[in-house]
Amino acid sequence: MKLSLRELLRLIVITDKRLKPNVVQAVREALEGGATSIQLRLKESSTREMLEVGRFIRRLTANYGALYFVDDRLDVALATEADGVQLGPEDMPVSVAKELAPNLIIGASVYSLEEAVEAERDGAHFLGAGSVFPTPSKAGVRVLGVEGVSRVVRVVKIPVVAIGGIDKSNVKLVLSTGVTGIAVISAVMGAEDVKKATSELRKAVDEELRV
Amino acid sequence: MKLSLRELLRLIVITDKRLKPNVVQAVREALEGGATSIQLRLKESSTREMLEVGRFIRRLTANYGALYFVDDRLDVALATEADGVQLGPEDMPVSVAKELAPNLIIGASVYSLEEAVEAERDGAHFLGAGSVFPTPSKAGVRVLGVEGVSRVVRVVKIPVVAIGGIDKSNVKLVLSTGVTGIAVISAVMGAEDVKKATSELRKAVDEELRV
Numbered sequence A, B: 001m002k003l004s005l006r007e008l009l010r011l012i013v014i015t016d017k018r019l020k021p022n023v024v025q026a027v028r029e030a031l032e033g034g035a036t037s038i039q040l041r042l043k044e045s046s047t048r049e050m051l052e053v054g055r056f057i058r059r060l061t062a063n064y065g066a067l068y069f070v071d072d073r074l075d076v077a078l079a080t081e082a083d084g085v086q087l088g089p090e091d092m093p094v095s096v097a098k099e100l101a102p103n104l105i106i107g108a109s110v111y112s113l114e115e116a117v118e119a120e121r122d123g124a125h126f127l128g129a130g131s132v133f134p135t136p137s138k139a140g141v142r143v144l145g146v147e148g149v150s151r152v153v154r155v156v157k158i159p160v161v162a163i164g165g166i167d168k169s170n171v172k173l174v175l176s177t178g179v180t181g182i183a184v185i186s187a188v189m190g191a192e193d194v195k196k197a198t199s200e201l202r203k204a205v206d207e208e209l210r211v
Helices: A023-032 A047-064 A076-081 A093-102 A115-122 A145-155 A171-175 A194-210 B023-030 B047-064 B072-080 B094-100 B113-122 B146-153 B171-174 B194-210
Strands: A011-014 A037-040 A067-072 A084-085 A105-110 A126-130 A160-163 A182-183 B011-014 B035-038 B065-072 B084-087 B105-110 B126-130 B160-163 B182-184
Touching: A011 A160, A011 A194, A023 A037, A023 A047, A023 A194, A023 B072, A023 B194, A037 A047, A037 A115, A037 B023, A047 A067, A067 A076, A067 A105, A067 B194, A076 A084, A076 B065, A076 B094, A076 B126, A084 A093, A093 A105, A093 B171, A105 A115, A105 A182, A115 A126, A115 A145, A115 B065, A145 A160, A145 A171, A171 A182, A182 A194, B023 B035, B023 B047, B023 B194, B035 B047, B047 B065, B065 B072, B072 B084, B084 B094, B094 B105, B094 B113, B105 B113, B113 B126, B113 B160, B126 B146, B146 B160, B146 B171, B171 B194
Parallel strands: A011 A037, A011 A182, A037 A067, A067 A084, A084 A105, A105 A126, A126 A160, A160 A182, B011 B035, B011 B182, B035 B065, B065 B084, B084 B105, B105 B126, B126 B160, B160 B182
Antiparallel strands: none
């Protein structure tokens, strides 16, 4: 059974080399736990290392029927045959990425309603909207809040994934905004048991979104 | 009069934001001084900033009839319509870049005869071979030496550009190896007068290569 994009955006797990230096192993455990998408984020690594890790993630996600996104780097996404790329305000503009890579799914990271509307207009396929809560993974990030995410969901037509400080204690509140799914770093990559942490979140998401 | 690739590789000036924070202004002065190619190297910047600076360099180099290369980042090269990309051992493999961007000129940075031979076999259009001398721009870089560069020139058929620690005091010695040209960072970007420093190097290169 092939899942829709919305279903595959239910639980995006983002890599964090500082929290889990063995990125491939952590991704494998997240997939075993039920991550529906993986986003490769390797800010400090060389391009060569990104390609090597990305190729592993490409194979793993394909085996699990999950999507594979790359943060920021369109070149890495193309070279490792990713399903998509996640672009924020400091990355390549959505319109440029769409022109260079018309077959990629483009997720836009937005931190305000204005940025959300603009990203949809530019042709993003979905939004990562946040930060819902302050988060240790990104110091100094703008906090959109639960109400802000809720407003984005009401205004745009494309799927919205909430990001930023989400864990099992607040996931129900977050999902009550009407988002398609959640994206997490610390809640999974900061956990001792990656598989278990992912599986708990997946269960919570499935329960809420079934309604 | 349209210059050949070999002629346009005579003097590659590489940007350095630490030495000259106003990258665009420094590039303009280098072009006024006679740089035949500019290589954008912005390791610490966001992709968005690379694209903004890259678009300026694209226009400037076109106005001066110079080539515009991007270090490492194939996505930035494609998005800013660069002439080519410069790829080292930590970057995307030459063969992958050629597949993704068949129209770009691919320069391979090599630090040994083995790497030089491999890059030529993989389809690189030219080599940046070095480091000729120890250099402040890249700490811990492998030093190939004048004799090593000379050996690379004798073994490969594609153009070889020498890089690493080259300045007006040693440029004649470097050119005696038979290289097509030189690439510099510190000698130009570390100079108080970028235009003058470039112009002196260009004069030296033209004198030697005329013979």
